Amino acid sequence: MFDLTGKTALVTGASGGIGAAIARTLHQAGATVALSGTKVEALEALAAELGSRAVVVPANLSDPEAVEALAKDAEAKLGQVDILVNNAGLTRDGLILRMKDEDWASVIDVNLTAAFRLSRALVKGMMKRRWGRIIGITSIVGVTGNPGQVNYAASKAGMIGMTKALAAEVASRNITANCVAPGFIATAMTDVLPDAQKEKLTAGVPAGRLGTPDEIASAVLYLASTEAGYVTGQTLHVNGGMAMI
Amino acid sequence: MSDIAERVKKIVVEHLGVEEGKVTDTASFIDDLGADSLDTVELVMAFEEEFGIEIPDDAAEKILTVKDAIDFISSKQG
Numbered sequence: 001m002f003d004l005t006g007k008t009a010l011v012t013g014a015s016g017g018i019g020a021a022i023a024r025t026l027h028q029a030g031a032t033v034a035l036s037g038t039k040v041e042a043l044e045a046l047a048a049e050l051g052s053r054a055v056v057v058p059a060n061l062s063d064p065e066a067v068e069a070l071a072k073d074a075e076a077k078l079g080q081v082d083i084l085v086n087n088a089g090l091t092r093d094g095l096i097l098r099m100k101d102e103d104w105a106s107v108i109d110v111n112l113t114a115a116f117r118l119s120r121a122l123v124k125g126m127m128k129r130r131w132g133r134i135i136g137i138t139s140i141v142g143v144t145g146n147p148g149q150v151n152y153a154a155s156k157a158g159m160i161g162m163t164k165a166l167a168a169e170v171a172s173r174n175i176t177a178n179c180v181a182p183g184f185i186a187t188a189m190t191d192v193l194p195d196a197q198k199e200k201l202t203a204g205v206p207a208g209r210l211g212t213p214d215e216i217a218s219a220v221l222y223l224a225s226t227e228a229g230y231v232t233g234q235t236l237h238v239n240g241g242m243a244m245i
Numbered sequence: 246m247s248d249i250a251e252r253v254k255k256i257v258v259e260h261l262g263v264e265e266g267k268v269t270d271t272a273s274f275i276d277d278l279g280a281d282s283l284d285t286v287e288l289v290m291a292f293e294e295e296f297g298i299e300i301p302d303d304a305a306e307k308i309l310t311v312k313d314a315i316d317f318i319s320s321k322q323g
Binding site: 124127128169170172173 | 287290
């Protein structure tokens with residue numbers, strides 16, 4: 001089950017905790033993976049760890065030309081891209097009263113517009129081959145909202161809407177588009193928080209703990225699989241019951 | 246048959262999986278050859294690639310038959 005042998009996948013933000021777990025999981029299922037991100041050393045270390053069937057395709061997603069170049073680079077190195085995982089994302093938190101235009105724009109550019117550009121570039125080949133998977137890593141806050149994150153929440157809600165429209169456009173070509181929406185996940189970012197804060201975070205989670213990057217990666221693997229071919233336009237929430245939608 | 250017409254028809258046959266005989270000059274992509282809206286966009290993109298031209302959206306909307314496509318491409322290449 002969930003065998004990706006012979007498939008190729010491009011994962012953006014692959015140097016982060018969740019992105020690296022997604023890349024490892026898809027690779028373990030047999031896929032050849034292209035690792036994208038800005039931290040070249042971390043990407044190369046991950047590629048070395050994976051050994052064969054892994055290539056590094058660095059890109060700065062805030063640059064429109066670099067996004068187009070990334071699509072070409074990934075197709076050149078993988079031969080074709082069957083699975084696109086739009087995972088890269090950044091935060092520029094602040095209350096709306098204090099949020100600068102550039103904080104808004106940079107978050108929308110990387111989290112949403114880059115995902116649009118990559119999807120546009122790579123869906124073409126998927127349509128020709130009559131098989132494809134486009135998976136967006138959104139966030140629980142794209143559905144529930146969160147103070148201090150109007151930009152981030154907008155980008156993640158935008159990704160869900162984009163995914164639904166895209167799913168409707170390409171469903172007849174055997175291409176699915178879905179989102180995975182993580183809740184609180186234990187990454188390098190949350191590791192450094194004091195215990196008291198961690199307790200506060202988990203208090204609102206019925207499962208009583210933070211999620212792991214592997215639990216997000218497993219959801220991505222399912223949506224990437226041939227078995228999930230009839231699932232499209234959906235958002236799979238992986239949040240320990242924190243929000244039941 | 247001109248070279249352009251031959252290449253256009255070849256793309257249509259390959260793309261829509263229809264018999265060559267059905268791809269006449271007057272054949273409408275949607276009404277006669279069973280194309281859906283996504284097929285027509287894919288065809289336009291295939292023409293752009295094959296002939297190294299750009300077909301703007303307003304021109305693409307007017308390409309409804311095989312002949313429309315041949316005429317438009319010929320005008321660009323002429």
